[in-house]
Amino acid sequence: MICVLTGGTGGAKFVDGLRQVMPSEEITLVVNTGDDLLWWGLYVSPDIDSITYVLSGMLSRERGWGVKGDTFLCLQAMGQLGEPTWFHTGDRDLAVHLLRSRLLAEGRTLSEATSIVCGKLGVKARILPMSNSRVETRVDTPIGELSFEEYFVQRWYQDPVKSVRFAGASDAEPAPGVIEAITSADAVLLAPSNPVTSIGPILAVPGIREALLSARGKIAAISPIVGNSPVAGPAGILMAAQGLPCSIAGVAQAYEDFLDILVCDTRDARAADALRKNGLRVQCTQTIMRSAEDKAALAREVLALVSPAPSSAESSTSDTSFRPLGRQP
């Protein structure tokens, strides 16, 4: 059983690889909910949606979010009604938001609503929101404090960032199962997600960082920074705002208290050497995921690294020879 902390499009891509190389039933995902928003009166959880769509085979790989082949006629009609349209919810995508919103209105928790939606869509992995409490990522900019989606989607991360905070985090509790999933997993993986606004909110929930410190399995993070630039999105700007260098060293620093292994791109070999001198185990590999094969190869390599009885030569050569962690001797 492995546990993955994830958020954002990088996280979704990595999970798309994982599901190719191990049984989904053996994956528990702890997902960022700091980006959640009320949109047209509906509760939208962008990172839970992306992971749900990846694992049900519904994700639009072209866009990296939403449902493949979706249309946007309701969005267009909302625009004609004078409603905001900057957050692109597709017509098929709306179904998940409608169902979740109704379940929440009926008194279900976000965990329960997520589990019900996953059940309906045949998702076999366990998707856990980081918390059932509202934790909202707030980005402070010269035009005022923005929600993450306002900053990222509405304004295309053009605003300088003064700081980031996670409103509500100090009063939040981890969702049921989160702590146990982390502490009891054979390995914990931090997806190549933005360390500040995708993984940061998860770590800000009281108890989760402590769970990582007492995890029995190895903890590996895949760097979303390659050659001192983020693979996608505003990770660099946001890391700088939090006093972290935009480099694999910055990623290592964000996770330094609990990280066992950092997986970085081969382009960062020199920076990796520097980190190794500080005692961190660092593995350089191909981390850019362009194809399904890229995703599977990265997932396979990461799993081999964290395996208690590694047989990386075997596990990285063919799909059929791969044995998921939980079944290894």
Added chain:
Amino acid sequence: MICVLTGGTGGAKFVDGLRQVMPSEEITLVVNTGDDLLWWGLYVSPDIDSITYVLSGMLSRERGWGVKGDTFLCLQAMGQLGEPTWFHTGDRDLAVHLLRSRLLAEGRTLSEATSIVCGKLGVKARILPMSNSRVETRVDTPIGELSFEEYFVQRWYQDPVKSVRFAGASDAEPAPGVIEAITSADAVLLAPSNPVTSIGPILAVPGIREALLSARGKIAAISPIVGNSPVAGPAGILMAAQGLPCSIAGVAQAYEDFLDILVCDTRDARAADALRKNGLRVQCTQTIMRSAEDKAALAREVLALVSPAPSSAESSTSDTSFRPLGRQP
């Protein structure tokens, strides 16, 4: 200024004619809300929607409900999530339900939400829900009591009907403006709607029947029954359940305490004679509305009938010579 009591597809067709022959600004519509339902957690008001779509030019004339050219991808996705799909909300149509539901959740009344939606869609007529209280048409059948939409749409009005009641009506109040619109109108028209489940709920709201009895303008009803059959839908079954014959006599009986003029089809000339002997003014004309021209002709004829200074020869011969009631000498 004229006031129209309306509901259902017959009502929508008649209003489509009215808007062709008089300024929309001079029409107030009092609309049935007994069919309203919570659908996927959204508040849907089928009759208000149809009238809104007619008056904004958005109605699908092929279907008689919903938005023309609409698609149903969210509906399909809801089906995949195991949610009910018998009530067909289109992707564009959803926008109105989303906006209205959000406005209601924010504390607006149905009147206010309707007015806001109409404003956004450029509707110039005034659309009033019969009441801002929840009045629910309940149809008692051998399988139990059904909501109107369950009876009509989900089960295709196949169930025998024991009785119909309007739950909540006795505690309901007319929405703001309804009583004044009826009492002060130059004429009140009852659209060719189902007398039991489209007009019946309106008349069941305390105060509305009394307002009709004290209206200063003439009151005319267009019969939805032609040759002892309803033009469409279950009006005959529902009238029988309420002890009314399925005939123009049954329509006259439903409205007998306040009706001045009954407009019926030429096919009912003999039955019309019988009603005239009882002292009712009855006008026979072509009431089946197949084309835009049919709708306009019926609307023009009805307006001429209720005009305080009728010039029906003039007003029924050409569009340009038509002078709306409010402007006649």
